[in-house]
Amino acid sequence: MNAPPIPEAPRKLRVATVSLGGCFGCHMSLLDIDERLLELIEKVDFDRSPLTDIKTVGECDVGLIEGGLCNAENVEVLRAFRAHCRVLVAVGACAITGGLPALRNHLDVGDMLQSVYGEVPDDPELPLPLNRVLPIHEVVHIDHALPGCPPPADAFWQLLQDLIAGRTPVQAPGLIRYD
Amino acid sequence: MVVNAAAVSEPTAETADAVLDRWQRDPLALVQILRETQAATYWLPRSLLVHIAAALGLTVAHVEGVAGFYRFFHTSPVGCVRLLFSDNITDRMLGSEALLAQLCARLGVAPGEVDAQGRFSVDRCSCTGLCDQGPALLVNHHQVVTRLDGARVDALADCLLAGTPVEEWPDEWFRVVDGVQRADLLLTGLAADASSLPAVLARSPQALLDEVAQSGLRGRGGAGFPTERKWQACRDAPGPLRCVVCNADEGEPGTFKDRVLLASHADSVFDGMTVAARAVGAQQGFVYLRGEYRFLLPQLEQVLARRRVAGLLGRNAAGIAGFDFDIAIHLGAGAYVCGEESALIESLEGKRGTPRIRPPFPVQAGYLGRPTVVNNVETFCAVAHIARRGGAWWAGIGTAQSTGTKIHSVSGDCARPGLYEYPLGTTIAQILDECGAPQAQAVQVGGPSGACIPASEFGRAIAFEDVPSAGAFMVFDRSRDLFEVARHFARFFAHESCGLCTPCRVGTELVVRRLDKLAHARGAGHASAFDIERLHDLDTVLHSGTHCGLGASACNPLRDTMRHFGAAYAQRSTAAQFQPDIDLDAELSSARRVTRRTDAGAHLHTDTPT
Numbered sequence: 053m054n055a056p057p058i059p060e061a062p063r064k065l066r067v068a069t070v071s072l073g074g075c076f077g078c079h080m081s082l083l084d085i086d087e088r089l090l091e092l093i094e095k096v097d098f099d100r101s102p103l104t105d106i107k108t109v110g111e112c113d114v115g116l117i118e119g120g121l122c123n124a125e126n127v128e129v130l131r132a133f134r135a136h137c138r139v140l141v142a143v144g145a146c147a148i149t150g151g152l153p154a155l156r157n158h159l160d161v162g163d164m165l166q167s168v169y170g171e172v173p174d175d176p177e178l179p180l181p182l183n184r185v186l187p188i189h190e191v192v193h194i195d196h197a198l199p200g201c202p203p204p205a206d207a208f209w210q211l212l213q214d215l216i217a218g219r220t221p222v223q224a225p226g227l228i229r230y231d
Numbered sequence: 232m233v234v235n236a237a238a239v240s241e242p243t244a245e246t247a248d249a250v251l252d253r254w255q256r257d258p259l260a261l262v263q264i265l266r267e268t269q270a271a272t273y274w275l276p277r278s279l280l281v282h283i284a285a286a287l288g289l290t291v292a293h294v295e296g297v298a299g300f301y302r303f304f305h306t307s308p309v310g311c312v313r314l315l316f317s318d319n320i321t322d323r324m325l326g327s328e329a330l331l332a333q334l335c336a337r338l339g340v341a342p343g344e345v346d347a348q349g350r351f352s353v354d355r356c357s358c359t360g361l362c363d364q365g366p367a368l369l370v371n372h373h374q375v376v377t378r379l380d381g382a383r384v385d386a387l388a389d390c391l392l393a394g395t396p397v398e399e400w401p402d403e404w405f406r407v408v409d410g411v412q413r414a415d416l417l418l419t420g421l422a423a424d425a426s427s428l429p430a431v432l433a434r435s436p437q438a439l440l441d442e443v444a445q446s447g448l449r450g451r452g453g454a455g456f457p458t459e460r461k462w463q464a465c466r467d468a469p470g471p472l473r474c475v476v477c478n479a480d481e482g483e484p485g486t487f488k489d490r491v492l493l494a495s496h497a498d499s500v501f502d503g504m505t506v507a508a509r510a511v512g513a514q515q516g517f518v519y520l521r522g523e524y525r526f527l528l529p530q531l532e533q534v535l536a537r538r539r540v541a542g543l544l545g546r547n548a549a550g551i552a553g554f555d556f557d558i559a560i561h562l563g564a565g566a567y568v569c570g571e572e573s574a575l576i577e578s579l580e581g582k583r584g585t586p587r588i589r590p591p592f593p594v595q596a597g598y599l600g601r602p603t604v605v606n607n608v609e610t611f612c613a614v615a616h617i618a619r620r621g622g623a624w625w626a627g628i629g630t631a632q633s634t635g636t637k638i639h640s641v642s643g644d645c646a647r648p649g650l651y652e653y654p655l656g657t658t659i660a661q662i663l664d665e666c667g668a669p670q671a672q673a674v675q676v677g678g679p680s681g682a683c684i685p686a687s688e689f690g691r692a693i694a695f696e697d698v699p700s701a702g703a704f705m706v707f708d709r710s711r712d713l714f715e716v717a718r719h720f721a722r723f724f725a726h727e728s729c730g731l732c733t734p735c736r737v738g739t740e741l742v743v744r745r746l747d748k749l750a751h752a753r754g755a756g757h758a759s760a761f762d763i764e765r766l767h768d769l770d771t772v773l774h775s776g777t778h779c780g781l782g783a784s785a786c787n788p789l790r791d792t793m794r795h796f797g798a799a800y801a802q803r804s805t806a807a808q809f810q811p812d813i814d815l816d817a818e819l820s821s822a823r824r825v826t827r828r829t830d831a832g833a834h835l836h837t838d839t840p841t
Binding site: 124127128160161162163165166172173174176179180181182183184186190191192193 | 761809812813817818821822823824826827828830
């Protein structure tokens with residue numbers, strides 16, 4: 053009698069995360085799922101992320117973007133995420149609206165650089181800041197948004213559970229926070 | 232600002248004091264006081280607002296809040312002559328934008344700007360209700376100039392540059408005609424014999440209510456609420472004092488029937504209001520006349536004065552002991568949202584025209600918390616006829632659910648624009664046929680907040696059970712781009728949003744930006760199916776999430792045109808994937824300037840790489 057076939061382990065979801073013009077608070081909130089992290093890594097592999105220190109994004113199922121677009125590098129990174137991630141999620145107030153960094157939008161960024169630095173460095177290594185801090189949906193197509201500053205840990209958990217299960221993420225009303 | 236710091240000047244204070252005295256320093260009359268003061272001072276400097284606030288015992292914040300709300304109040308300097316071009320889609324179809332540009336070029340000012348010597352300012356305003364004799368413009372929020380063309384604009388520029396006072400401009404420019412093309416019972420005005428009113432009012436209030444109930448009359452403002460039920464609810468509401476308000480804030484673009492009723496059938500309107508007052512037991516009546524119809528005020532006041540002399544208003548009105556009723560006219564100041572009845576009541580109380588949360592409905596707690604009936608001009612006109620000729624007679628006209636006649640303000644691409652009165656249940660095709668519009672591809676029925684009806688549905692009837700209408704009937708022929716029509720209406724709603732609730736204030740603006748993206752493909756980007764999807768989302772949010780009906784109906788033109796004229800949207804959204812609407816390289820300009828960098832890293836391309 054043949055042994056029953058060993059079921060193939062379901063492919064893990066590949067997830068990349070990044071903080072653009074953000075404070076990493078959203079990433080901290082993700083870590084607040086605490087011991088559920090252990091459960092999560094059974095189902096998820098992390099690609100580029102502050103958690104892995106991988107510097108370039110590979111082919112992924114999900115990209116979580118924290119922060120808005122403050123400079124040219126942010127734009128390039130966001131585009132790389134869009135090109136490599138099947139599903140892109142705007143995480144937190146800054147990604148969704150520009151957030152706190154966007155408070156500078158009514159001032160001229162060139163004038164500010166001059167008044168702070170005097171002689172403004174022209175090193176090509178330094179990404180140039182944008183005239184205005186932009187929410188990420190202005191530049192690439194975003195599939196889902198996770199509001200909050202930061203979104204609660206349970207909101208991250210719910211989103212990832214939904215994506216792992218192949219469901220369209222739906223936020224429970226209690227998890228939608230704007231502050 | 233220097234002007235703000237200065238104390239109000241002596242003559243300005245005197246002007247304001249005279250107006251304040253005329254209104255007995257009543258804070259409820261704030262909107263009227265601001266309007267009348269500004270008529271003499273051209274604009275409302277902060278020092279003047281401080282003066283008025285002190286005189287009325289109101290906070291400066293309140294007075295500034297009101298002055299800042301209404302489009303016709305100016306809190307920064309304007310020209311001695313203020314011209315506002317009516318900016319309805321029908322004005323544009325008649326060439327208003329080119330005429331505006333022509334006038335501005337002659338005067339050397341840009342739209343929205345004041346001439347360097349402070350002589351004049353030119354800008355746009357929402358529909359002035361003269362669509363059948365446009366393009367039109369408003370002078371000093373007081374008079375209207377109709378039938379503008381290149382020659383008239385040139386002559387107008389001559390007058391302005393020569394400093395000719397408005398009173399000396401040719402009379403012909405100010406001519407406003409009724410333009411009745413097809414009259415039925417309301418526009419023939421058979422009932423306008425005020426002498427028969429006492430006999431009508433001598434009947435018991437309940438008999439009047441029964442008559443209106445039997446007529447099956449439904450409100451003509453658009454919502455079609457049964458008039459008798461509204462009146463009965465007001466009559467049944469507790470409280471010693473009641474009000475009757477005539478909503479003459481005919482702000483729905485493309486609607487101008489109330490202007491004609493007020494100009495030529497004012498007695499019928501006041502008859503109807505008096506019948507309503509008798510039926511519900513009201514003491515106080517208001518006509519809320521839109522600021523754009525300021526030119527009608529003197530003749531309306533004259534009619535009221537005549538009726539007072541005839542004993543039809545005032546103590547024991549129409550000779551009925553204990554029936555004390557009078558009517559006052561309040562003017563609006565350029566706010567579309569004040570056509571919403573609870574916003575209108577706020578405005579009557581001298582406040583910003585912000586719609587109230589309902590319930591309580593105005594019939595329960597309206598003006599100053601008193602049970603208040605608010606009806607459209609045409610509704611009161613109908614009542615004047617019903618009260619004389621009986622509910623059964625009225626119910627015999629029209630359809631079972633939509634009784635009586637309805638006046639349509641026909642404009643746009645047709646040979647004979649003007650007013651057409653038909654029994655309810657008349658098909659759109661018949662109206663198009665009679666106004667001469669064989670090339671019509673769509674009709675906007677009931678204005679932007681109504682419905683856009685494509686040619687395939689011209690067999691439908693205008694009636695509450697089929698296509699309801701508040702009275703506008705704008706025709707678009709095959710040369711018109713319905714996408715641009717919808718975009719124009721989107722700008723209108725964004726402009727007129729009262730700003731109270733976020734879904735409307737922000738949502739209407741997002742609709743405009745998204746439609747602008749489709750129209751212009753700003754930057755290097757262009758629109759994609761994603762943008763259409765976002766428009767559908769915005770429609771859903773606005774339809775379900777706004778505070779009042781303005782926001783809820785703001786996407787109606789968008790929704791209708793996306794459904795019936797999808798090709799106009801599809802041809803503007805051909806990008807294979809989402810493209811930004813921002814010139815990203817330009818977003819680095821400021822940093823490039825101070826770093827003087829020219830390397831590749833100092834630039835960004837805008838297109839999403841494919």
